[in-house]
Amino acid sequence: MTVGILLFEEFETLDVFGPVEILGRLKKEYKIKFYSLSGGDISNSHGVTIFTKKLEEIKNGVDIFLIPGGYGTRIEVENVMLLKTIREISELSKYVLTVCTGSALLAKTGLLDFKNATTNKIAFDWVITNGQNVNWIRKARWVVDEKFYTSSGVSAGMDMTLDFLKDLHGVNIARQVSKEIEYEWTEDSKNDSFC
Amino acid sequence: MTVGILLFEEFETLDVFGPVEILGRLKKEYKIKFYSLSGGDISNSHGVTIFTKKLEEIKNGVDIFLIPGGYGTRIEVENVMLLKTIREISELSKYVLTVCTGSALLAKTGLLDFKNATTNKIAFDWVITNGQNVNWIRKARWVVDEKFYTSSGVSAGMDMTLDFLKDLHGVNIARQVSKEIEYEWTEDSKNDSFC
Numbered sequence: 007m008t009v010g011i012l013l014f015e016e017f018e019t020l021d022v023f024g025p026v027e028i029l030g031r032l033k034k035e036y037k038i039k040f041y042s043l044s045g046g047d048i049s050n051s052h053g054v055t056i057f058t059k060k061l062e063e064i065k066n067g068v069d070i071f072l073i074p075g076g077y078g079t080r081i082e083v084e085n086v087m088l089l090k091t092i093r094e095i096s097e098l099s100k101y102v103l104t105v106c107t108g109s110a111l112l113a114k115t116g117l118l119d120f121k122n123a124t125t126n127k128i129a130f131d132w133v134i135t136n137g138q139n140v141n142w143i144r145k146a147r148w149v150v151d152e153k154f155y156t157s158s159g160v161s162a163g164m165d166m167t168l169d170f171l172k173d174l175h176g177v178n179i180a181r182q183v184s185k186e187i188e189y190e191w192t193e194d195s196k197n198d199s200f201c
Numbered sequence: 202m203t204v205g206i207l208l209f210e211e212f213e214t215l216d217v218f219g220p221v222e223i224l225g226r227l228k229k230e231y232k233i234k235f236y237s238l239s240g241g242d243i244s245n246s247h248g249v250t251i252f253t254k255k256l257e258e259i260k261n262g263v264d265i266f267l268i269p270g271g272y273g274t275r276i277e278v279e280n281v282m283l284l285k286t287i288r289e290i291s292e293l294s295k296y297v298l299t300v301c302t303g304s305a306l307l308a309k310t311g312l313l314d315f316k317n318a319t320t321n322k323i324a325f326d327w328v329i330t331n332g333q334n335v336n337w338i339r340k341a342r343w344v345v346d347e348k349f350y351t352s353s354g355v356s357a358g359m360d361m362t363l364d365f366l367k368d369l370h371g372v373n374i375a376r377q378v379s380k381e382i383e384y385e386w387t388e389d390s391k392n393d394s395f396c
Contacts, residue, residue: 018222019218019221019222020218020222020382023214023215023217023219023222023249024215024218024219026214026248026249027215027218027247027355029247030245030246030247030248030249038247038248039248050225051228052221052226053225053232053233053235054221054225054233054251055251055252056249056250056251126383127383158383159382159383160222160381160382160383160384161383161385162383185395186354186355187215187354187356188321188322188353188354188355188356188357188395190356190385190387190394192385199385
């Protein structure tokens with residue numbers, strides 16, 4: 007399955023590379039690539055720079071479209087062209103996963119309207135202004151509604167991605183991956199100590 | 202403080218970007234850069250490529266030298282030039298942090314001889330063959346011995362890095378960062394459920 011990861015300036019490091027570690031372990035199942043609106047190098051203030059292809063290359067969708075959060079989302083929620091592209095790709099993708107404030111971008115496209123979703127705890131009150139018809143759930147490590155998986159802040163993206171593996175490959179595979187990376191997986195999405 | 206992160210082909214994604222997320226949050230305190238023996242693009246099979254400077258640029262040491270693990274360490278433990286360079290940089294750096302099987306590389310230089318250290322659980326029996334004079338501690342989320350911080354597998358690198366923040370900036374800063382990234386920090390290094 008193809009995994010297309012959206013990047014933009016000031017993406018959050020672990021929002022991206024937590025899920026990449028987890029999906030990347032199933033090498034035969036997942037092929038991960040990075041995309042941005044204009045392509046080229048995308049950076050954040052943690053010193054991380056990743057080369058990206060143009061989003062238009064996946065305009066017909068991917069198996070898994072992953073939207074991270076980060077300070078950059080505060081700017082990108084006003085980027086009409088990016089939001090239009092996110093909407094098009096998300097509609098045609100099999101699954102859409104957001105981490106942290108990445109849900110603000112997806113919510114702003116309207117695709118989360120009348121669906122259950124969650125987001126980062128500290129930025130919660132800002133994120134929900136970007137999707138007033140979304141049924142935002144504050145106490146949740148992550149939320150699944152049909153093809154949309156939305157997680158709480160940063161590290162919660164790893165718990166959500168393990169749950170995604172569980173849904174597609176069974177709980178034993180998900181537990182095996184969490185053991186390999188020595189990660190204490192919060193298996194219950196309602197177990198949210200940060201709320 | 203300068204953070205120099207060693208990369209090599211087939212580094213483990215989260216070994217690198219967990220600590221980067223945590224140190225990167227203290228933007229005024231830490232400046233993160235990536236290095237490899239020959240410089241240039243370094244990749245792994247998770248689809249991640251990072252541009253690196255040459256290690257010789259930090260031959261006089263850095264404040265924090267971080268050595269990740271990954272399958273690449275199985276090859277790099279035979280790379281005499283890399284081991285020589287790791288030893289030189291580690292001797293002149295203020296702190297040396299290893300994640301997962303990164304401790305195999307550091308152990309092979311001899312710098313961990315007669316010191317306490319730990320490593321990845323699944324690869325434990327292989328790693329210790331690279332440092333027969335090291336006092337390897339199997340049940341530990343991470344181990345600190347003077348300037349050397351060594352962690353258990355992958356995610357344990359985040360717990361160790363939070364402990365490093367605690368040692369340098371106090372426990373409140375470390376807890377604040379773990380809360381911001383909604384990470385359930387295992388504060389006790391002896392609390393190792395993967396052993």
